[in-house]
Amino acid sequence: MSQRLSGKVALVTGASRGIGRAVALAFAREGAALVGVHYGANADAAQATVREIEALGARAVAIPADLRQGKAAAESLHRQFRAAAVEALGDPRFDILVNNAGIAPARALAETDEATFDEIVTVNLKAPFFLIQAVADDLRDDGRIVNVSTGFARIAAPSHPVYAASKGALETLTLALAPTFAARGITVNAVRPGVIETDMNAGWLADPQARAGAEALSAFSRLGHPDDVAEVVAFLASPAARWTTAQSLDATGGSKL
Numbered sequence: 001m002s003q004r005l006s007g008k009v010a011l012v013t014g015a016s017r018g019i020g021r022a023v024a025l026a027f028a029r030e031g032a033a034l035v036g037v038h039y040g041a042n043a044d045a046a047q048a049t050v051r052e053i054e055a056l057g058a059r060a061v062a063i064p065a066d067l068r069q070g071k072a073a074a075e076s077l078h079r080q081f082r083a084a085a086v087e088a089l090g091d092p093r094f095d096i097l098v099n100n101a102g103i104a105p106a107r108a109l110a111e112t113d114e115a116t117f118d119e120i121v122t123v124n125l126k127a128p129f130f131l132i133q134a135v136a137d138d139l140r141d142d143g144r145i146v147n148v149s150t151g152f153a154r155i156a157a158p159s160h161p162v163y164a165a166s167k168g169a170l171e172t173l174t175l176a177l178a179p180t181f182a183a184r185g186i187t188v189n190a191v192r193p194g195v196i197e198t199d200m201n202a203g204w205l206a207d208p209q210a211r212a213g214a215e216a217l218s219a220f221s222r223l224g225h226p227d228d229v230a231e232v233v234a235f236l237a238s239p240a241a242r243w244t245t246a247q248s249l250d251a252t253g254g255s256k257l
């Protein structure tokens with residue numbers, strides 16, 4: 001097994017379940033020393049991820065923060081992770097931030113009220129922005145920031161206009177911040193998953209017709225697995241991706257080519 005992240009310290013938001021959990025486990029398999037497993041409300045799932053990481057020989061800590069609280073949540077998350085890193089390793093600095101936590105309610109234009117708009121934009125864009133701001137000084141030189149976007153940033157999604165726009169803005173943020181961080185060898189990239197089998201999609205994928213439609217979107221005629229995205233994130237987090245920054249990497253399984 002390769003150990004491309006040997007000794008690295010990483011914080012993954014939304015790592016209790018789905019893609020974030022797969023990313024956290026991939027980092028542990030790659031030799032990470034400590035992984036911050038952020039979550040919103042599901043403490044049991046976060047603790048289960050922590051135990052899985054520990055079984056792989058890495059350290060892990062579960063950190064709650066409801067990202068609907070925007071900047072305050074981002075700063076609380078940073079404070080908690082900093083304290084955990086000091087306790088575990090005697091050093092607050094870390095190497096990899098993955099902004100993965102997100103929400104994707106299906107609300108077409110006419111069905112979107114202001115509260116829903118604000119919640120989507122706060123969790124998917126505002127919280128990642130202020131988390132990056134909060135952690136910037138603790139990120140080591142040659143570190144990594146990976147923002148999890150969506151294939152809906154390139155494929156029209158009339159069912160999810162605010163969600164798609166929030167992730168499009170996250171990609172633009174990725175581009176805008178890359179030069180600042182490049183001064184310290186830190187790369188800033190985004191990854192665009194397609195339809196992945198996670199809790200986020202469990203409801204509508206239970207319908208066989210919808211499932212067949214989702215499978216047909218991909219050039220490989222199947223749904224994505226969280227590991228399909230986690231491996232791409234792990235590559236971007238690794239030294240092998242040191243010459244790639246400000247990019248949005250497609251991990252949609254060739255959807256709608």
Ligand SMILES: NC(=O)c1ccc[n+]([C@@H]2O[C@H](COP(=O)([O-])OP(=O)(O)OC[C@H]3O[C@@H](n4cnc5c(N)ncnc54)[C@H](OP(=O)(O)O)[C@@H]3O)[C@@H](O)[C@H]2O)c1
Pocket residue numbers: 013014015016017018019020038039040041042043045065066067068100101102103104123148149150151192193194195196197198199200201
């Ligand atoms: N699944 C897909 O098909 C797909 C496709 C494209 C992009 N994506 C993106 O990939 C990312 C992960 O998606 P997923 O499918 O793995 O999602 P998921 O299975 O629904 O898991 C969401 C994760 O985000 C956390 N989270 C949700 N709301 C939060 C809040 N208000 N505060 C803090 N944490 C919160 C959850 O924590 P709790 O466990 O505590 O609730 C959980 O860890 C998202 O950004 C999503 O937009 C997913």
